[in-house]
Structure formats: structure tokens, C-alpha cells
Amino acid sequence: MTTAVFSACILLLVLLLWTVCEIVVGATQEEKCVYLDRAQHLDTVGLFKDGDVIIGALFNFYMLPPTLDLSFSEEPYLQPCYEFQESPVQWAQAVVFAVDEINRNPSLLPGVRLGYRIMDSCSRYPYSLRAVMSLISGGNGTCKTTQPTKIIIGEATSTESMILSRVLSPMHVPMISYLSTCACLSNKREYPNFFRTIPSDVYQARTMAQMAKRFGWTWVGAVVGDNDYGLQAVQAFREETKGTSICLAFVSTIYRERRAKDVDRAVTVMQRSSARVIMVFAYYVDVEVFLIEVVRRNVTDRQFLASEIWSTSGLLLSNPALKTIAQGTLGVAVRSALIPGLEKHLRELHPSRYPQDMVLRVLWEKTFGCSPVQNNTIASQSGLTPCNGKETLEAVENGITDVTNLRATYNVYLAVYAAAYALHSLLHCTAPNSSDLTMAPNCSSPDIITAKKLLEHLKLVKFTTQLGEKFYFQDGETPAVYDIVNWQRGPGGALKYVLVGRLEGSKLMINESAISWTGNSKKVPVSMCTAECPQGTRKAMKKGLPVCCFDCLPCTDGEFSNVTGSLECYHCPPEFWSNSHRTACVPREVEYLSFNETMGITLTTVAVCGAMITAAVGVVFVYYRQTPIVKANNSELSFLLLVSLKLCFLCSLVFVGQPSLWSCRLQQAAFGISFVLCISCILVKTIVVLVAFRSARPGSAALMKWFGPGQQRGSVLFFTCIQVIICALWLSLSPPFPHRNLSIQGSKITLECMVGSVTGFSLVLGYIGLLAAVCFLLAFFARKLPDNFNEAKFITFSMLIFCAVWITFVPAYVSSPGKYSVAVEIFAILASSFGLLISIFAPKCYIILLKPENNSKKFLMGKTQ
16 A cells, blocks of 8 residues: 555545544534533532632642542542531631732722632642642533633642642642642742742741750750651751751651651650750641650650641640640741731621532531521431521631631732732733723733743732731742740630740741740750850860760860850960969969069078178178288288178179069179179189298299289289170170060969070170189199198188089079079079188188187197197
8 A cells, every 4th residue: 555545544534533523512512511520519619709810729628538439339539528627718718808809909900800719629639639620721510611710829738739839830820829838849940830928847947946046955856757847847957057056866757657656756765865845846646646645654844846837726725635744835836917807707708698608508507507508408418407597607706707816817818919919910000090990991901811921920029018018929938927936824724825926037036034934934944965164164075976965174274265155265365364264364463583572582681691791790800800810811802802792692682673674784794793703802812822822932932022912903803804894795785684474384474584695694604603613723722731721721612612503503593484593593692602601701700709719820820739
């Protein structure tokens, strides 16, 4: 068969089928249309109002679907749901009220009448899917069709919203949810047509994290549902507290299929944990079972943080078994707002105004116990007598007419207005020129409306509500606004929730004085793994434990921490030191060898005593200057030696007191010159002894003439002048200066004299050491002269003491810190001065004062027995 023949056959077959279809359709139109769907009553559950533009809405008037028939004995169909709920009735009436209000508003959609079509979704697939397909297609349970909707307000649950968004997304039909809070719906790639007037669950968890920061809770337990609602809340809480000292002590999940087992485990973990604040983020049924188990185990010392799904639950509040453990619960609730005029609208509801509304019929049957249908046959089928028509909701108190806490209802109200403003923008509406809207249409024809265009305009919606709040969508989300509620006992002992705060955006405002904590306490409960480290300490993390479990280590010397919970200690500035509590830095105490302290007083006393003893020895020598023992020891050099020793004692006083520029220069010069004068006198005395001994030998009589008194005085002056020159050069080129020594670890600053030039200081000490060494050697050689009173012996012994003191001085001076180095130098000066004074003058004074019979020339010459 050729291709042309095959194509012709196909075309002939298509024409034949088209003809048959025309015949069948023509025959069908002549017959009565029959709607074959056995679930047609599902399309009639709700409200309908015609208009130029229809807004579709889904509410779960019934909560539970029936049990499926799995007998396979008949074809499957959707049976009616049961468990009628009152709250969705109020939500539906919010749509009715908002549409009527908008239609009366001359500045919003002028010349355009809004209509609505409200259907039951039962909060279950495929009920919600069938309802939404009916809305967008115009199906109404009959063979006729109605105007399709271009926008959907719904759904209540996140799961149904995800399903419907995926179905409607290819058709670009926007949907605005009033209760779906799952954070997953914020994904615009997967749900580009989804909007909502309720914040995401993420903001609930962030609000709880802010409360934990506000009240200082660092150790928080979490009991959450094993689903997106609970697990994403935990993730959001951790992200919000990242970088802080707040930790989750435990996370217990409750899975619906094993609820009893998971709840038992969660309560056990909670009892064993030291966390006193428990965040409960789960569905209502899981929360109820959990709280009942907590009551059964008599756990009464926990502070609960409630998510919005149960923070305002009337059923939990009215449960008398939960009074003890639930009192003090702090919850995050969907914000409540007033809708002016809504209460009057709700109290005027009557089935006669909405005869097609099966919801009002059921409401009337449950509220008044009679059937609003006047048909006795229909009324008898329900088992109720017909109502007399006088029943109203005016004097009835129920959940429908209660407008004190409009939470989800206000979200529905906002959703209708968001849709209206999007339509207003799409139709390019302007302010009307006349109060008669029929004569002055100010909007484009509604025929231009497409779902895709409406979706784009909905993204840009911005308006101010009647309460003065700014409303807009940001990536399909609204700014987070929550009420903070506290469960408290009322006058009759029943629990009620009280508004104690509010969250707007990221700003948390709480009236702490209005909160009643767990146990009816006014004191904020404490929940932490480790108490915050006080000032003066730092945190040291424990290996293998969360960051909020730590040790508190005190700051070391020179460090401080002036905030509670500091992670580290900070070094004080160089001029400061930490106080005894390590909480602040205080100026360091300036330390130097003072006249007021014990060491300074002792050294000063010893120096003054040495000077006085020297003066006393001088007085003795002056008084006995004509005696042989004074004359034999060269009285002129002896007096000069006593003067130099007195200067040595007195120069030590310059080292005591606060160092200054002049005291630093004077003390080293006075020390160097005084000791050189002293050693020079001793050196000349030693030379005189040697010369006198040599002159006693035959042929050496003229030797003494070359070293007479003049030469002796000149030698002392010469030796001293060399030291004076060294000191002058030192003081002129690089003199000593006062210095604040910060290098010594401690709370004090050592004020000391720096030598300036180490070379100059070394020359001064080296010159003194050179003279002492020469003097020691000469005296050592003359120690065995045959006199009965040999001066050389005493000089040798004095020089031995002098050298020993100053050799010991060097390492002691270098190793002594701060003012103690000055004390070591003073001690060396005094020790060496006393050594010279005692070694040279003590034997003479002993003879002069105690052995006067030996104070004769014969005794000194060794000629007496």
C-alpha cells in the first residue's frame, strides 16, 4: 500500500468518526442532561455569589474523611466528610464580609463587582483537588457551568497547599493561603504561584530563639513532630542561635505512627535532662498526648514554649488535667486583629439569606437543634423538627460569633483584600468620577483578566490596611507579626491565655511584669547547662560537650574580663594591672626603695649609725691626737680616711627615696668618688708603711723624703681626680636617668635608676676595684713587718673584706628584682664601709680607750715585754 493511499484512508476514517460524534451529540442535546457524579453534593457545600470577577476559596468545614470502602463491590466515589467545625464558618464569612465591603468601597475596583465561590476541602486529598478543579473550571455539580475563578484563597494545611500549588502552577493560577506555615512553601522554584498571609514556621522558631536570648536561657530542650513542621523549626532555631551560647539540650521527635512510644521516650529524656525550658513544636494531637504523659509522671518544673499550632488552643486550655503543668506556658501565636463590622455581620447570619449554604444549615442544626429547612419531608430525614424562623445568633455565644481573637479569620480577610488590590492594579482602575459606579466605570473590562497576569500583579501588591498597617508580599511572604501569649489561671481557676508581647519583623516586645511563669512564679526560670562565668573569669569549653557546657577559669595576673560569660581574658595596658578580682585594670603601684618602708628605714638607720660611729672615732682620734698610736698611723691620712668613710656611709642615703634625674646622677658619682677617696687614703697609708719600713734599712734614709706629707696628699688627690674625671665624662655623655621598669611581671612599676652608659658605670667600678686590688697586694706583702702594731695586717684584712663584699655584690645585684637591687647596692656600700672602719680603726680605739698602757712608743716599736 502506497503512502498516498494510506493517508487517504486515515482522512476518510477521521471524517467518519467526526460525523458519528455530531450525530451522538445532537441526539444527546435533545435528551435531559444527567450529572453522573455520585458526589455532586460536595460541589454544593459552600457559598456562591455572582459577580464580574469570582474569587474562589477553600475551607475545611469538615475535618475527617470517611473510611474507604475496599470491598471492590461497587465503583469508588467520594463520600461526604464528617466532624463539622465552627472555625471555618467564620473564615468563610470573612470572605463574604470582605467582598461586600470591597463592593461598597468606591475607591477600590470601581465599577467592578466581586463575587465569590466557597467550597469545602475537608483538608484531605482528593477532596481539595476536586474542589479546586471545580473552581477553576466553573463546575458546580450540574450540567451547567459557572464563571471560573482566577485566584484561590486556601488551603489551610501545608500538605494540601503543596499539592494544589503543584497542580495550579502550570496554569499560573495564584493561591493565597491563610494557615499554611511550612517553610518549604517559601521555595519559589517549586511553588511560584503560592502566597500566604501567615508567616512561615521559620519565624516562629526564630521568635522562640529571641525569647531564649531575652530571658537568658542557654539550655533548651525540644520536643517536635517527626515531619517538616517540627524538624525545620529545629533547624531554624539552631541557625538563629548560631554563634551564641544557646544550645539544644536534646531534640525528641514524635512520629505519628508510633506516637505513644515516642512520647514516652520524649518525656523520659526531658526528665533526665537539666534543661528547664522545653520548646514543643508539634501537631495538636501530639502535643495533647505529650502533655498528658507529662501530667501522669508529675513533671511540674518545666517551662514550655508553645508553637502557634497549640498556643491558643481552646481544647487544651479547657482540659482540667493540664492546669498544673501548662500554667506559665509562653506561646507564639498568629497575630490577632480587629475587623470592624464583622461581629454584626456574623450575628445577623441566617439560612434564609443563604438557602444554598449547607454549612449554615448544619450550623443551625447543631446550635438550635432544629432544621432550618421548612420542607417537612427534608426535615424529617434529618430527624429534627423544622425551626420556627425566629432563631438567630444574636444572643448565642459560640466560636463563630466570638471576634475577640481574630487570627486565621484576619488572615483570610487580608487575602481577599490582597486579591482585590491585585485586580485593581491589573484592571488599571482609577478613582471614580461619580458616585454612580454604573455610569462611570473606572476599570478596564474584566475580560482581560488572565491567571498569569493576575499572578504578576499579586507579587507587587502594596496597600495600607484599615488598622494602618503596611501590607505587601516579599517573595510571596508577609512580614512576620506574632502575638506572644502566656497561659495564666483566671479568677475561676481555669486556664486562659493573656497577651504579653508582640513580634514585628525582628523586633521583640515583651511586658515581663505581666508574665506568670511556671509554678505561678514571677521569677524568670533559669535553664542553663553551666551558669554564666562571672566577671574575672573566662569560658573553657569541655571536650565532647556542647558549647554551652563549660568551665570557668579565673583570669591570670595582668588580665581581666569585665563582662559576664566572656570567652577570653584581655591583657591590661602596660601602665595598668588587674585588680584582685580580675574584673578591671587599675594603675600599677609605683615601687621604689622608700624612706617609709621597713627596708628603707633599716638601711637608713644603719647608714646614719655608721656615719655617727665614724664621727665618734674621729672625735677620739682628735682628742688623742698627741698619743703615739695616732701619730704612728699618719694622723693626717687617718682623719682624711675617716672623712671619706663618713661620706661612704652618707652616700648610701642618696639611693633611698624616689629616683629623680638629679638623684640618679648624684648617687653614682657620690658612690664612685667617695670610695675612691677612701681606697686612695688606704693605698697611700699602705705605701707609707712600706716606705717607712724600707727607710729603716741602712742606705734608705732619703726614701722617706720623697714620700713625705705633701706627696701623700698629692697622691690621694691624684687618684681621686682620675675618678672625678671618669664620672664627669660619664655624666656629660650618657648620665644615669630614672626609668619606669614594666618588664617585671607584677602589679607594680619599679622606678629605678638606669646607669645610662654601661661603659661609664664599668669604668667607675673597675677603677675602684683596681685601687682595691693594688692596695690589697701591697698590704699583703707588708703584713709580716716586725712592728708590734702592724698597720699592714689590718689593711690586708680590710681589703679582703672589701673585695669579698663587692665580688659577691655583682651576681646579687643582677639577680635582684626592682627595689631589691638598690637595697643590695646599699648593703654592699654599708658592709664594705663597716669592714674598712672596723678593720682599720677598731684595734686603735681598743688600745686608746681600753689599753692606754699600750699607747706608747716602746710598745709600738715592739720593745716591751
